[in-house]
Amino acid sequence: MNIKSNWWKITGVLLVLFSLYQGLMGRVPVLPILHETIRNIYYHVPMWFAMVVLFVFNAVYSIKYLSSGNEHHDNIAVEAANVGLFLGVLGLITGMLWAKFTWGEAWSNDPKQNSAAIGMLVYLAYFVLRGSLDEAQKRAKISAVYSVFAFPVMIVLLFILPRLTDSLHPGNGGNPGFNKYDMDNQMRMVFYPAVIGWILIGVWVMQLRVRLLEITNQILEN
Amino acid sequence: MAFIKETATLIRKEFLMEWRSKYALNGILIYVFATVFICYLSFKKIDPITWNALFWIILLFTSINAIAKSFMQENRSRYLYYYTIVNPAALILSKIIYNLILMSIIAFVCLVFYTIVFNNPIQDLTYYLLAVAMGGLSFASMFTMVSAIASKANNNSTLMAILSFPVIVPLLMLLIKFSKNAMDGIDRASSNNEIGVLLLINIIVFAVSLLLFPYIWRD
Numbered sequence: 001m002n003i004k005s006n007w008w009k010i011t012g013v014l015l016v017l018f019s020l021y022q023g024l025m026g027r028v029p030v031l032p033i034l035h036e037t038i039r040n041i042y043y044h045v046p047m048w049f050a051m052v053v054l055f056v057f058n059a060v061y062s063i064k065y066l067s068s069g070n071e072h073h074d075n076i077a078v079e080a081a082n083v084g085l086f087l088g089v090l091g092l093i094t095g096m097l098w099a100k101f102t103w104g105e106a107w108s109n110d111p112k113q114n115s116a117a118i119g120m121l122v123y124l125a126y127f128v129l130r131g132s133l134d135e136a137q138k139r140a141k142i143s144a145v146y147s148v149f150a151f152p153v154m155i156v157l158l159f160i161l162p163r164l165t166d167s168l169h170p171g172n173g174g175n176p177g178f179n180k181y182d183m184d185n186q187m188r189m190v191f192y193p194a195v196i197g198w199i200l201i202g203v204w205v206m207q208l209r210v211r212l213l214e215i216t217n218q219i220l221e222n
Numbered sequence: 223m224a225f226i227k228e229t230a231t232l233i234r235k236e237f238l239m240e241w242r243s244k245y246a247l248n249g250i251l252i253y254v255f256a257t258v259f260i261c262y263l264s265f266k267k268i269d270p271i272t273w274n275a276l277f278w279i280i281l282l283f284t285s286i287n288a289i290a291k292s293f294m295q296e297n298r299s300r301y302l303y304y305y306t307i308v309n310p311a312a313l314i315l316s317k318i319i320y321n322l323i324l325m326s327i328i329a330f331v332c333l334v335f336y337t338i339v340f341n342n343p344i345q346d347l348t349y350y351l352l353a354v355a356m357g358g359l360s361f362a363s364m365f366t367m368v369s370a371i372a373s374k375a376n377n378n379s380t381l382m383a384i385l386s387f388p389v390i391v392p393l394l395m396l397l398i399k400f401s402k403n404a405m406d407g408i409d410r411a412s413s414n415n416e417i418g419v420l421l422l423i424n425i426i427v428f429a430v431s432l433l434l435f436p437y438i439w440r441d
Binding site: 066111114115118119121122124128131132133142144145146148149150152153156157160161173205210 | 292374391
């Protein structure tokens with residue numbers, strides 16, 4: 001194994017292992033309502049960071065495909081959407097579990113929850129569009145156009161709309177952010193590594209899936 | 223200058239085609255009348271919040287139906303002819319502007335008929351009309367590009383709905399909030415955020431449409 005080109009994968013694994021250990025064993029501040037569920041922040045929030053990074057990959061490689069017509073770029077775009085969607089589902093599930101304990105209901109009509117669900121729909125529609133086209137080049141081109149077209153809308157949906165209305169999430173609608181009132185320095189030392197670790201793991205999974213897809217295509221061609 | 227002239231000619235062509243068949247406009251107007259009337263028969267009396275939401279839902283489905291046609295009306299060989307003589311950006315821009323005008327007419331007719339059939343709880347009419355006009359703009363800019371994408375895939379009408387719902391939801395949420403403020407006659411400044419974000423999204427969608435359409439207009 002070549003350390004020089006694989007250091008980021010090792011870093012990702014180590015950071016996620018570190019955050020898993022700290023998430024279960026580390027010390028957390030005792031806060032009303034949240035209690036021990038605050039540990040979920042190491043799992044729930046990094047999912048969204050990793051998802052957004054992968055959707056950015058999807059948009060960037062869609063643009064690259066449109067300008068180059070290189071099939072490899074389309075493969076990266078589609079696998080980035082796949083892994084991003086999976087991380088988004090994990091984010092929704094961890095969020096719903098957390099909401100069940102702190103807000104009382106798994107689905108509390110919170111604007112961020114709704115936005116995230118609709119954001120998922122964009123990428124589900126992307127896969128439906130891909131499924132409806134048979135010819136590989138046409139499929140790659142048209143789905144790339146749709147993904148670039150939908151990306152700014154998704155950004156508005158996830159980052160601007162929830163800030164315009166009241167939300168149960170911290171940091172929205174005048175609520176103070178996590179940093180201001182309940183994440184102490186010790187938690188931050190776990191939270192940021194967890195975010196970076198999950199982003200790296202997400203990119204690694206994407207890379208592996210791209211290789212798998214390309215090998216499968218090669219076998220099918222021969 | 224040549225670009226503007228080209229766009230103007232294409233818009234004129236759209237209107238001429240519509241005028242000759244009167245297919246889209248008449249069909250959509252009947253669709254609006256029928257839907258509003260069905261809603262009236264099934265609801266009879268509704269409270270203001272439902273009034274507002276129902277109006278936007280009717281308008282949403284009407285506009286999807288109206289705009290889905292924008293790339294299906296003409297046959298493939300005529301597009302082949304367009305490829306040789308016009309700029310793709312001019313083509314999509316002309317379609318967006320034509321749909322914008324069409325949507326404004328339809329939205330206005332829908333609002334008039336809707337207020338005749340149901341009661342009229344609007345307190346700030348000027349701002350409500352502004353909300354309706356911005357709705358027409360948002361639907362036209364969003365759905366024109368989506369219908370261009372859907373027209374390249376085979377099973378058109380279902381795909382049009384699947385592709386357009388997720389991207390229109392943020393706009394629809396802003397529009398409903400903005401128009402509700404206008405309906406309740408709340409201080410106009412409280413809608414500033416919504417108007418700003420709506421304009422921002424529309425500018426982005428315009429720009430992205432003009433940039434992306436050249437990639438899909440030829441097969």
